[in-house]
Amino acid sequence: MPRYILRNKNKIALMSGVLIALGFLSKWTMGNQVLFEGALIMAALFGVAPVALQAYQALRVKVVSIDVLVTIAVLGAFFIRNFEEAAIVTFLFLFGAFLEQRTLNKTRSAIKALTELAPESALKRQEDGAFVEVEVDEVAVGDVLLVKTGAKIPVDGHVVAGEGSVNEASITGESLPVAKEKGSKVYAGTILDNGTIQVVADRVGEDTTFGKIIELVEEAQDSKSVAERFIDRFAKYYTPAVLVLALIVWLFSRRLELAITILVLGCPGALVIGVPVSNVAGIGNGAKHGVLLKGSEVVSALSRVQTMVFDKTGTLTVGKPVVAETEYYGDNIEEVLGYLASVERESDHPLAKAVLEAIGATEFWPVEATEVVKGAGIVARVNGHRIAVGNVALMEREKVELSAKARADVARFEKNGNSLVLTAVNGELKVLLGVRDRIRPGVQADLRRLKKLGVENLVMLSGDNQGTVDAVSRELGLTEAHGHMLPEEKAAYIKRLIEEEGQVVAFVGDGVNDSPSLALAHIGIAMGGGTDVAIETSDVVLMNSDFSRLPHALGLAKAIVRNMKQNIFLAVGVVFVLLAGLLFSDWVNMSVGMLVHEGSILAVIFNGMRLLRYRLSS
Numbered sequence: 208m209p210r211y212i213l214r215n216k217n218k219i220a221l222m223s224g225v226l227i228a229l230g231f232l233s234k235w236t237m238g239n240q241v242l243f244e245g246a247l248i249m250a251a252l253f254g255v256a257p258v259a260l261q262a263y264q265a266l267r268v269k270v271v272s273i274d275v276l277v278t279i280a281v282l283g284a285f286f287i288r289n290f291e292e293a294a295i296v297t298f299l300f301l302f303g304a305f306l307e308q309r310t311l312n313k314t315r316s317a318i319k320a321l322t323e324l325a326p327e328s329a330l331k332r333q334e335d336g337a338f339v340e341v342e343v344d345e346v347a348v349g350d351v352l353l354v355k356t357g358a359k360i361p362v363d364g365h366v367v368a369g370e371g372s373v374n375e376a377s378i379t380g381e382s383l384p385v386a387k388e389k390g391s392k393v394y395a396g397t398i399l400d401n402g403t404i405q406v407v408a409d410r411v412g413e414d415t416t417f418g419k420i421i422e423l424v425e426e427a428q429d430s431k432s433v434a435e436r437f438i439d440r441f442a443k444y445y446t447p448a449v450l451v452l453a454l455i456v457w458l459f460s461r462r463l464e465l466a467i468t469i470l471v472l473g474c475p476g477a478l479v480i481g482v483p484v485s486n487v488a489g490i491g492n493g494a495k496h497g498v499l500l501k502g503s504e505v506v507s508a509l510s511r512v513q514t515m516v517f518d519k520t521g522t523l524t525v526g527k528p529v530v531a532e533t534e535y536y537g538d539n540i541e542e543v544l545g546y547l548a549s550v551e552r553e554s555d556h557p558l559a560k561a562v563l564e565a566i567g568a569t570e571f572w573p574v575e576a577t578e579v580v581k582g583a584g585i586v587a588r589v590n591g592h593r594i595a596v597g598n599v600a601l602m603e604r605e606k607v608e609l610s611a612k613a614r615a616d617v618a619r620f621e622k623n624g625n626s627l628v629l630t631a632v633n634g635e636l637k638v639l640l641g642v643r644d645r646i647r648p649g650v651q652a653d654l655r656r657l658k659k660l661g662v663e664n665l666v667m668l669s670g671d672n673q674g675t676v677d678a679v680s681r682e683l684g685l686t687e688a689h690g691h692m693l694p695e696e697k698a699a700y701i702k703r704l705i706e707e708e709g710q711v712v713a714f715v716g717d718g719v720n721d722s723p724s725l726a727l728a729h730i731g732i733a734m735g736g737g738t739d740v741a742i743e744t745s746d747v748v749l750m751n752s753d754f755s756r757l758p759h760a761l762g763l764a765k766a767i768v769r770n771m772k773q774n775i776f777l778a779v780g781v782v783f784v785l786l787a788g789l790l791f792s793d794w795v796n797m798s799v800g801m802l803v804h805e806g807s808i809l810a811v812i813f814n815g816m817r818l819l820r821y822r823l824s825s
Contacts, residue, residue, distance in 0.1 A: 209260050216257045220301035226250035227294050247290040254297025255281045279450075283467035292464075292796070299805050325396060325417065329361035330354070332405075343412070350408045354399050363410040363417075366391045371402020449473035465789070472785040472800040481774025484815035489767035492821050498760040499748035508729045509747065509764035511711045514704055515662050516724070518697075518716035519669035519679060521752070522734050524644035526717075528558060530565035532625060532641035534616045543637045545570045546589045547630045550596050553577060554585065561642045562628055580604065584628075595631040607631040613639065624678025643675065647754050651683055656758035656823070660765065664710070668697045668724075698723035705729070715757065732757065762823040770818055774811040781807040 212219070230246030233239045255278060262274035277300050284293035329346050330338040330353040338353040343361045346352065351367065354360050360373065372384035375397045384400045387393060393406055396417035412418060449470060457466035486503045493500045500506055520526050549572045551559040577587040583604065584597015595605045599617060602609065607629075609617070616639055620627055625641030654665055664686040669676050673690035680688030689700070701724050704710045714728035725731030725745050733745035734752040749756040785803060788795035 212257050212260060216301060217305050219253050219257055220298060220305055223250040223254040223294065223298045223301065226253070227298055230294075244290055247294040251281060251285070251290060251293035251297055254294065254301055258297060258300060275450075277470075280467045280470040283463055283470075286463065289464065292467075299802055302805070326359040326361040346408055346411050348408050348411060352406045352408060354393075354404050354406055356399055356401050356403065358399055360393050360395055360397050360399060360406065362395050362406065362408040363415040364393055364406040364408045366393060366404050367407050369402060369404035371404050372400045374398045374400050445473075468789055468796060468800060469786070472789060472795070472804065473782065481778050481811040481815070482771045484812050485767050485770040485774060485818060488815045488818035489763055489770070489821070492818050493760065493763055495819075496756065496759055496763075497750040497753060498756050498763065499750065500760070500764070501746050501748075505730065505746045506764045506767050508711065509713065509761060510768040512662060512713045512730060512761065514664040514666060514710045514712045515657060516666045516668060516697075516701060516704070516712060516714045516728070517685075518714075518724075519667055519671060519676065520644060521717045522715055522754070523650055523667060523679060523683065524646055526644065528561040528626070528642045528644050530561055530640050531643045531645075532620055532623065533565075534613075534639040536610070536613065536636050536638070540637065541569075543630060543632055545572060546592065546594050546632065547596060547638060549574050549589050550577075550585055550587050550594055553587075558626060558628055558642050562640060565640070592632050593634070595629075597629065598627050599629065602629050602631060602636065605631060605634060607634055607636055609636060621674050622678065624675040626675070643678075646679065646682060650754055653755055653758050654683055654685075657761060660758065660761050662761070668692050668700060694723055698727050701727045717752075732760070759823045763818075763821055766818060766821050770815060774814055777811055777814070778807060 226246045227250045230243045230250065233246065234243040258274050258281070259278045262278040265274060277296065281293045281297055284290070284296065326343050328340050329343050331341045331346060332338050332351040332353065346362055350362075352361060352364070356371070366387050366389050368389065370386070370388040372386050373393060375385055375394065387402075387404060393404075394417060395410075395415035452473070453466040453469040456469055457463055460466075486506065489506060490500050490502075500509070517523050544566050548563055548566045548569050551562045552571065553574055572590045575588045577585060579585055580597065580601055583601035584595065586593065586595045586601070586605065588594070595601055595607065599609075613636055617627060617629075620639065620641040623641065623643070625643045628638075628640040628642055629636060630638040630640075657665065665683075667676060667680055667683075667685050667688040669688075669690050670692055671690050676688045676690035679685075692700070701712055701714055704712050705727070712728045713730040713732055714724045715732040715734065716725055717734050725733065730747060731745040732747040732749065734749055734754070747760055749760065781803060785795055785800050789800070
C-alpha cells in the first residue's frame with residue numbers, strides 16, 4: 208500500500224485539487240458548509256498520506272525532513288479544525304513537488320540527449336563476408352562493421368574502406384561534418400551524414416570515448432560541491448531548529464496556528480535544491496558544447512582561477528611545423544630544392560616533413576653515402592654533389608662560409624622563433640628555411656576573452672628553445688614564457704605558483720607528457736581530442752582539442768557559481784520575508800506561505816535552467 212501511494216503521488220495531488228475545487232464551488236453556489244468541510248477533509252487526508260509516508264521514512268533514518276514539518280503542520284491544522292489550510296497546504300506541497308520534478312527533468316535534457324545518441328545495434332561482418340545486424344554489446348575489438356548513410360557509428364575505430372562525412376557533435380560539440388576516408392578515426396555515437404564506410408572496432412562499449420563521456424558527466428552530476436555539502440549539513444540542523452522555534456512560539460504565545468504556520472514557512476526546500484539544479488544544468492550545458500566538467504568541485508575551482516599555464520606545442524600551437532620563412536642564395540635554386548627534397552625524403556623528422564610539404568612537386572634524385580650527424584643534420588651525395596642539410600653547427604662542421612647577409616638572416620629567423628634548416632651544395636650555402644609551429648587560429652582572441660573573464664596571468668611553459676618561446680609569447684601577449692623546460696621542471700613551476708605565491712592555477716596541456724602538471728594544478732585542462740589519457744587524467748576536457756572551448760568553460764563555471772549564489776540568496780530571502788511578514792504583519796497565513804514557498808522552489812529551478820542556454824558573449 209505505501210508503495211502504491213508514493214507511486215501515485217501526482218494522481219493524489221490531482222484528486223486533492225479536484226476535491227478542493229468542489230468544496231469551494233459548493234460553498235459559493237449553494238452555501239453548503241457541511242459539503243465544503245467534507246470535501247476539504249477528504250482532500251487533506253488524501254494529500255497528507257504520501258507526505259506522511261515520506262516523513263515516516265525520513266524519521267526511520269533519523270532525518271527531520273521537510274515532509275516532517277508539513278505533516279506536523281497539517282495535523283495541527285486538523286487539531287484546530289482549520290480544514291481549509293490543511294487541504295490547501297498538502298495540495299500545494301504535492302503540486303510543487305510535481306512541478307519541481309518536471310522542471311528538474313528538463314535540466315537533465317543535455318545528458319538525456321547524450322544517452323539517446325548511444326548506438327544500440329551494428330552491422331557486423333560474418334565469416335562469409337555478409338553483414339548481419341547484431342546488438343552493439345556483441346561487437347568485439349577487431350570486428351569489421353558496415354556503417355551506412357544516416358546511421359550511428361557504434362564503436363571507436365578506424366575506416367578500412369569507403370569514405371563519407373561524419374557529424375561529430377556528440378563528441379566535439381561541433382556540428383560541421385568531418386570528412387572521413389581510409390585510415391581516419393571515427394567515434395561511437397557520431398552520425399554518418401553521407402557515404403558508406405567499413406570500420407574496424409578499436410574500442411567498444413563503455414571503453415569508447417562516447418561511453419566515457421556519458422559516465423563522467425553522470426558522475427559529475429552525482430558529485431557534490433563544498434556549497435552543496437554545507438547546505439546539506441545546514442538543512443540537517445535547520446529543520447529541527449524550525450521545530451524548536453515553532454514550539455517556543457507556541458509556549459510563549461499559546462497561538463497554535465501561528466506555530467503551525469512557522470513550520471510551513473520554515474521549510475528549506477528552495478535552499479536544498481537551488482545549488483544542485485545549477486550544477487546539473489551547467490554541467491549539461493558543458494557536455495552539449497564539447498566541454499567536460501568533472502564535477503561540482505571542478506566548477507568551483509575553475510571559477511576562481513587566477514593563473515593559467517599553457518603547454519605550447521599542441522595547445523597554443525597546432526603541433527604541426529610548417530616552413531614560415533625562406534631565403535635563397537645563388538643560382539639553380541630549383542635544382543637545389545630537388546636535392547634538398549631527395550635528402551629529406553630519407554628522414555622521418557618532423558622538420559623534414561615540413562620541408563617536403565613546402566617544396567611540393569619536384570624532381571627527386573638518388574641519395575648515396577648518407578651520414579646522420581647527431582644534433583646537427585644530414586650529409587649525403589646527390590647527383591655527384593655533397594649536400595649538407597641541417598643547422599648552423601653542421602654548416603660550421605662542413606666549413607660552409609656564411610656571408611654577412613646570411614648571418615643576419617639566421618639571426619632574424621631565430622628571433623622570429625624559427626627552427627633553422629640550412630642547405631649547402633659543395634660547401635656553398637644555397638637555401639635557408641625557417642620552420643616553426645603555427646599558432647592555433649583564433650587563439651589570440653580566446654586569450655583576450657580569458658583576460659576579460661578575470662584570469663590575471665597567462666603563462667607558457669615549453670621544452671622549445673627560448674627564442675621560439677619568446678616569439679610565440681610576443682605574438683600572443685602572454686604574461687610570462689619559459690623555454691627549455693622538461694616535464695618535471697614544469698611541474699616544479701606549478702608547485703611554486705601554488706605553494707609560494709598562493710595562486711589558484713589551471714594547467715592546459717595535451718594530457719600525455721604533461722600529466723604531472725595536470726595533476727599538480729588546482730585544475731588540469733586537457734586538449735583532449737577524445738583520447739583516453741586526456742579524459743582520465745584531467746579535471747576539464749576540451750573535446751577535439753578545440754581551444755575556443757576554454758573561454759566557454761571558464762565563463763560557464765563563473766556563471767554556475769553566480770547562479771548558485773543567486774539561488775541561495777533567493778531561498779533564504781523568501782524564508783526571511785515570510786517569517787517577518789508572519790510575525791510583524793497580518794498578510795501571511797499558512798496557505799499564502801506555502802504558495803510563496805513552492806513558488807520560490809520553482810523560481811530557483813527556472814533560474815538554474817537558464818544555464819542550459821548559456822553562451823559566452825564575444
